Amino acid sequence: MTATMKKAGLSTANGPRAARDFAVPGSRTVHTDPRWLPLIAALADLRQRHRCSVRIVDADCGNGALLIEAAREARALGFTAIEARGVDGSPAMIARARSAAGMMRDGAIGLTFDQADMAQALAQEAVFPADIVLWHGTASDDHRAGLSELLAAAGDRVVGDPAAVAIGGMLA
Numbered sequence: 001m002t003a004t005m006k007k008a009g010l011s012t013a014n015g016p017r018a019a020r021d022f023a024v025p026g027s028r029t030v031h032t033d034p035r036w037l038p039l040i041a042a043l044a045d046l047r048q049r050h051r052c053s054v055r056i057v058d059a060d061c062g063n064g065a066l067l068i069e070a071a072r073e074a075r076a077l078g079f080t081a082i083e084a085r086g087v088d089g090s091p092a093m094i095a096r097a098r099s100a101a102g103m104m105r106d107g108a109i110g111l112t113f114d115q116a117d118m119a120q121a122l123a124q125e126a127v128f129p130a131d132i133v134l135w136h137g138t139a140s141d142d143h144r145a146g147l148s149e150l151l152a153a154a155g156d157r158v159v160g161d162p163a164a165v166a167i168g169g170m171l172a
Helices: 002-007 036-048 065-075 091-101 120-126 147-154 162-168
Strands: 052-057 081-088 107-116 131-137 154-159
Touching: 002 154, 036 065, 036 131, 036 154, 052 065, 052 120, 052 147, 052 154, 065 081, 065 091, 065 107, 081 091, 081 120, 091 107, 107 147, 131 147, 147 154
Parallel strands: 052 081, 052 131, 081 107, 131 154
Antiparallel strands: none
């Protein structure tokens, strides 16, 4: 992350993250998620192009840890308006994500978490595509057909889990 930020000409003066930055359940593992570095690179690229706002959608967001940490990182990179939407089919995961998002106290970050059918949610996103779509690649076989098209239409960049992509053939 530091090398990516330096390459993009962004400050790394804040040093290591404080323990309070890891208040989101699961956020300690976010930095080992295979999507983390490509996500940071995408955010850094947007900032390098002088973007001040960013819209991120996390399809199959689980407990929301990756999306919440992505929003924090976007703020640290200098974005002044961050809109982040997480979508998952599990009511329990959405409840956890909403609870964690409720702890955020930054007016520049707008977080929403919706329980929804993945295909329908991605189709809704295509109306006003996000800058970045996060994808874990866990769709059931009946949703795989047409899902790559929905993902591509839902955002300018799709950041997927390479292992899931290799197994399911999505986004390859």
